[in-house]
Amino acid sequence: MAVLRTCKFYLRSLLKDPYYWFWAVFFMLFWLMMGAFVFGSTMTKDSLREELASHIPSSMPGFESILEDAWSKTTFYYTAGWYSGIALYSLASIAIGLVYYVYYSTIPIRYLTKYSRASPTRFYAGLTLAAVTVSLVAAGILIASTIVMYSYRFHELSKLILPKNLLGVFATTAVGGVFTFFFSTTLALIVVVLRKPKLLGMISFVPFLLSYALGMAGIYVGSGLLHLSPFNLIMLLTYHYYTGTPIALDLPAIMMWQTDPELSSWLGTTTHQTADPLTLWLTLTAWILVFVGTALALLRVQKGVSVEEIIA
């Protein structure tokens, strides 16, 4: 009861926050539009035809059929790539707000967890649930928008570019939301423990900066250990469930379409060692536990932030 009540209160608070709607939803919709209509403007069936013709003679019977399949797959992987990145950045935007929420709640939380039905575990469970729910709301809007926008851009809505495993995509968002919450809580508590409120603005942007830097690196140049950062794990799992293709940790995300058996047989690409998604889930879970533990340790030593410190 206390868990759900706390969740309802913070959920209402977060959903009424215009910064959430702007940064986590509308700003992301802007970038999705950029991906579809600006960055993807040179992606046309004709350009693909030329590319394919350099590998397979265009006079070969079945060429047009292969071209159709290749166009479907190219637009599918392009869409999945864009959505995966945007899903990560949306979570990072939510994280900025969560840092502020947790920071300004340190004294109320101490009071409520002492003198109300909401014990610390129940309180934080409610707060986590609220964070996960707003993440899912944003993800729902973004994924629906992605499907419509990219299907219109590449197929004029004659065919919908749908995720292969929508439940997996949402599950990744939910767990990503849990990571986001505890990472934000840790950052907010660091500011509280250091007693330096002036650092709050800079610290709150750490999730956003890390998501962009590590996300972009993982998309274009990274491989190996980079893919095991929590931000890259969220992105890779989202991509995996959107596309249904295996994850190769030795490739940057932009090249992971090569693990598609059909595409790699057409284009003669090298085979890659793929990773079991369970390994990625376990690694992400480990990251969450690290930040849960850190947040708990910081909670024990923090003394809250007084009104005077906040005003100063």
Place this chain on the structure above:
Amino acid sequence: MIDGLDVDSVRGLPGLVAANLPEIVVSSRLPVKHVASYYLDILGGDYEYFRDLVGRLGGAEVLEKRLHELSAGLRKIVLNAIALATKAKYVLLDEPFENLDPARRVAMLKEILGVRGVKVMDTHATWLLKALPDWDTYLMVEGSVYGPLKPGELEELKVSREPVRDVRITIKLKTGDVYLSKSSGTPLTSLESLDKLYEVLAWRY
């Protein structure tokens, strides 16, 4: 310690303590009614009493505004109302009459007196002495606590820098001792607020 419990170890114990401090209320974009509803729900309080009290003392429109949008007086009314509506065993009230106009002060005092539980109130207002004859009163000066006294007794006391024979309380200040007695000095009740005590001491002595 509260009722034999170490305050630091208290967890998930509704109905023990309530307070009217602004720091304990979550900073939120939600209107007062949602914040109070949440608080009183998990604190085990009475939201209808809160709504009625705020409506009478501040107006129904207060419930639709956010806490930071309210004037200092209305904010104090809301915080007091949350504390009182919690129906806790111990209600801590920090300057509950600050920024309230005289009519609201009287109304608020009536509400405070009407609530059950042990009320601990800190205030500089001396007009309360007559209204609370049965309360135990303590003086807090420079971090030290003196008392208890009954308000009626406190009303009769005078403050002096000079030692007196019938001294009731000796207050140790950094600048020297101050004596409260019935026989000589400035009557405490002549001071509108105990804040003025320092001004009196600096001026006279």
